[in-house]
Amino acid sequence: MPTISDQTDLFRKKLLGKTGKISDKTLEMHLGIYAVQVRRAKELLAAVEKEDLPEEGALPGSLFRANRLDLSYCLCAARSHELYFQILGGSGAAPQGKLREWIDRDFGSLGRFLRDLRATALASDSWAWSCLDPASGRLFNLLGDPRGGLPLWGGLPLIALDMEDHAFLLDFGQDRAAYLDSLLGQIDWEAVASRLPLL
Template sequence: MSVELPALPYLPGSLLPHLSATTVELHHGRHHRAYVDAVNAAIAGTEWEEATLDDIVRQTQGALFDAAAQAWNHGFYWQCLRPRGGGEPQGRLGELVKRQFGDAQRLREEFNRAALGLFGSGWAWLVQHPGGQLGIQVTRNGGTPLTGDSTPLLCCDLWEHAYYTDYQNERARYLDGFWQLANWEFAESQLR
């Protein structure tokens, strides 16, 4: 069994004006595909050949982990975006956000502060800790909460290729666009 490149859950141009079709196509078709291909090349003929991507991420190290974690992170990221997304989290997630942060604006501020504080490449995550409370994590390179105790709910790709074409070096403007695309329904579906 090989790892598959998941199809995008929307057309590449449907995230305009916040992410261009060019950015989405290059990011998905080149970068995400490259990680999937690297995983498949590394697991061919090994004990990992029949493993799920989740298991490979949780149980490996080194180059295989890096490629698998990047493939998993990218697949998760695409689900965290949606055309006509944004707004405020509702339902149970909305209640947890109010309890943990006071309101969604405060969550966005804290998330952005953490994301802007990352020097270099990585990911910013909204997670649910084992006790049920929400938190914000930043991981470097291919790091992922999947290897820890917290459940990822929402993530933002902070690798330059995720935003350079549309925003150049302006990560703060990219984050503003990210919040206009945030898929709160998907995030809520990930709650424990």
């Protein structure tokens, strides 16, 4: 039976000591937040599967409603964290191949794409993503609110940037821009490119 998996150990192995100014202490704390989201998603899924459907009149304000909202939140947050950890810890070498072609096509240049992504992330209180929209075929940089997932139906997320306090406060204080610059400087572009559909 398919299940929700916790990839904490895999990310720890990949990233400890390899995230530049983002300390191992922050990384461990952040992995802990992710692990709680996965565990909570599993608990909520189990609760939802066991629950009897309430009477229709009792649905607004019900535990049924709260559990489903929380399940969606925990899954979205876990997925964004998984992508964040997947694209962290790169060498900083520029993207190549199809990914670079599409960035240049949709944003004019890599520099312009990064400036757009940086501004998008700084404007966000929680997440910023770069994603491919299969419907139009182009790349978008988008931001979301703390409880939301990727705000584009069918969008394929390529990059997730976590702009919540817990991602940077310990290492950068309130200097979100310094954190973001460290983050953008260590994007693993090969990991990003591996998410593109095969053409």
